[in-house]
Amino acid sequence: MLIFIKNLKGKNVIKNVMITTKNNIYLAPLDNVNCASFRLLCKECGAGLVSTPMINTKSFIRERENFYWYKNEQPLLAQFIGSEPDEFKECVQELDNCDVIDLNAGCPSDDQIKAGNGAALLKDLPLMKRIIKTMVKYSPVPVSVKIRKGWEEDDCIKIGLLIEAAGAEFITLHPRTKFEGYGTPADWSAVKKLKKSVKIPVIASGDLLTPENVKECFDKTECDAVMIGRAAINNPFIFRDSEDYLKTNELVKHSKIERINLIKRFIELYHKYEKRYDLAELRNHCAWLVKEFKGARKLRDNIGRCKTEEEILKII
Ligand SMILES: Cc1cc2nc3c(=O)[nH]c(=O)nc-3n(C[C@H](O)[C@H](O)[C@H](O)COP(=O)(O)O)c2cc1C
Known part of the structure; x- marks a missing residue:
C-alpha cells in the first residue's frame, strides 16, 4: 500500500493530504481506452488506483466540460500532457475528486513530440523541471511524473533525481526509450536501478501481461507499485487475479x-x-x-x- 502525503501550507493552516491505496496494482493511463466506465470496471475488478487517459492541457482549458471523473473512482490519477508551465498551473488548480496529478513525460507519438510534449520533455530537462515545480506549487494534491527511461539512451537515474528534486511524490517508469516499441522487452533492470537511486516511490510499467509478470516485476525490481496497461484492456480481472497470485501463488481461471x-x-x-x-x-x-x-x-x-x-x- 502506497501512502502519499502532501503538506499544504496555506496562510493559517498546514493540512496533510494523505492518500492510501488498498493494493499496489494500478490501472495505467490509456488514451482512447480509460473512459470513466472502464476505470470504474477496473476498480470493481480490484485496481488499487485508476488513471485517466492523458489529457492535453490546451484541450482541458478550452473544453473543460469534456473531461470528467467521479468521486467513486477514487483513488484516481489524472494525467496531463503539455509543455507550457502556465497551462499546467491553470489545469491543476481546477481539479476535484482526484488524488494525484501526473505529468506525461513519456508519450512517443509524433504529434506530441512535435508539440514539445510527452517524451520530448526527456530531451528538455530544464523545461520538465519548471513544469513539475509549477504543478507542485499549485496542485492541491500530490504530483507524479510518468517517464520512459530516456530519449535514445537510458537516462532514468538523472531524470529521476531531477523529478525528485523538483518535488514530485512518485515516479512511474515505463522502461523503454522513446524509440523502443513493444517489440523490445521492457527493461525492468532500469526500474530496479531507479528504485535504488531515489527516495520517492517508484512504480513500474511495461510488459505486465499476467499475474506471474506482476509478481516477477515486484520481485526483480522492488518497485513500490505496478501499473498495468494493455493486459487490462482485454482482461480487467488481472487486478484481483494478480493480488491473489501475490498472496497464494495460484492462478484463477474465469469462466x-x-x-x-x-x-x-x-x-x-x-x-x-x-x-x-x-x-x-x-x-x-x-x-x-x-x-x-x-x-x-x-x-x-x-x-x-x-x-x-x-x-x-x-x-x-
Ligand atoms: C492504447 C494505449 C494507450 C496509452 N495511453 C497512454 C497515456 O495516455 N499516457 C501514458 O502515460 N501512457 C500511455 N500508454 C502507455 C501505458 O500506460 C503503459 O506505460 C505501456 O503500455 C506499458 O505497459 P503495458 O506493457 O502493461 O501495456 C498507452 C498504451 C496503450 C497501449
Missing part, C-alpha cells in the same frame, strides 16, 4: 459466464456514467473484452458490425 457478466457490467456502467453515448466506443470495449473467448477474432469482427448493444449481447 465464459463471468466474462459475459463483466461485459454486461461494463455496459451498465457506460449508461450510468458516460455523458455521451458513443456506440463505437462501446463496441470497441466489448470487442476487447472477448479476447479470451473461443473464436475471438471472428467475434470481434462481428461486434464491430453491430448496430445496437442488444445485437452485441446476442452474439457474445
Whole structure:
C-alpha cells in the first residue's frame, strides 16, 4: 500500500493530504481506452488506483466540460500532457475528486513530440523541471511524473533525481526509450536501478501481461507499485487475479459466464456514467473484452458490425 502525503501550507493552516491505496496494482493511463466506465470496471475488478487517459492541457482549458471523473473512482490519477508551465498551473488548480496529478513525460507519438510534449520533455530537462515545480506549487494534491527511461539512451537515474528534486511524490517508469516499441522487452533492470537511486516511490510499467509478470516485476525490481496497461484492456480481472497470485501463488481461471457478466457490467456502467453515448466506443470495449473467448477474432469482427448493444449481447 502506497501512502502519499502532501503538506499544504496555506496562510493559517498546514493540512496533510494523505492518500492510501488498498493494493499496489494500478490501472495505467490509456488514451482512447480509460473512459470513466472502464476505470470504474477496473476498480470493481480490484485496481488499487485508476488513471485517466492523458489529457492535453490546451484541450482541458478550452473544453473543460469534456473531461470528467467521479468521486467513486477514487483513488484516481489524472494525467496531463503539455509543455507550457502556465497551462499546467491553470489545469491543476481546477481539479476535484482526484488524488494525484501526473505529468506525461513519456508519450512517443509524433504529434506530441512535435508539440514539445510527452517524451520530448526527456530531451528538455530544464523545461520538465519548471513544469513539475509549477504543478507542485499549485496542485492541491500530490504530483507524479510518468517517464520512459530516456530519449535514445537510458537516462532514468538523472531524470529521476531531477523529478525528485523538483518535488514530485512518485515516479512511474515505463522502461523503454522513446524509440523502443513493444517489440523490445521492457527493461525492468532500469526500474530496479531507479528504485535504488531515489527516495520517492517508484512504480513500474511495461510488459505486465499476467499475474506471474506482476509478481516477477515486484520481485526483480522492488518497485513500490505496478501499473498495468494493455493486459487490462482485454482482461480487467488481472487486478484481483494478480493480488491473489501475490498472496497464494495460484492462478484463477474465469469462466465464459463471468466474462459475459463483466461485459454486461461494463455496459451498465457506460449508461450510468458516460455523458455521451458513443456506440463505437462501446463496441470497441466489448470487442476487447472477448479476447479470451473461443473464436475471438471472428467475434470481434462481428461486434464491430453491430448496430445496437442488444445485437452485441446476442452474439457474445
Ligand atoms: C492504447 C494505449 C494507450 C496509452 N495511453 C497512454 C497515456 O495516455 N499516457 C501514458 O502515460 N501512457 C500511455 N500508454 C502507455 C501505458 O500506460 C503503459 O506505460 C505501456 O503500455 C506499458 O505497459 P503495458 O506493457 O502493461 O501495456 C498507452 C498504451 C496503450 C497501449
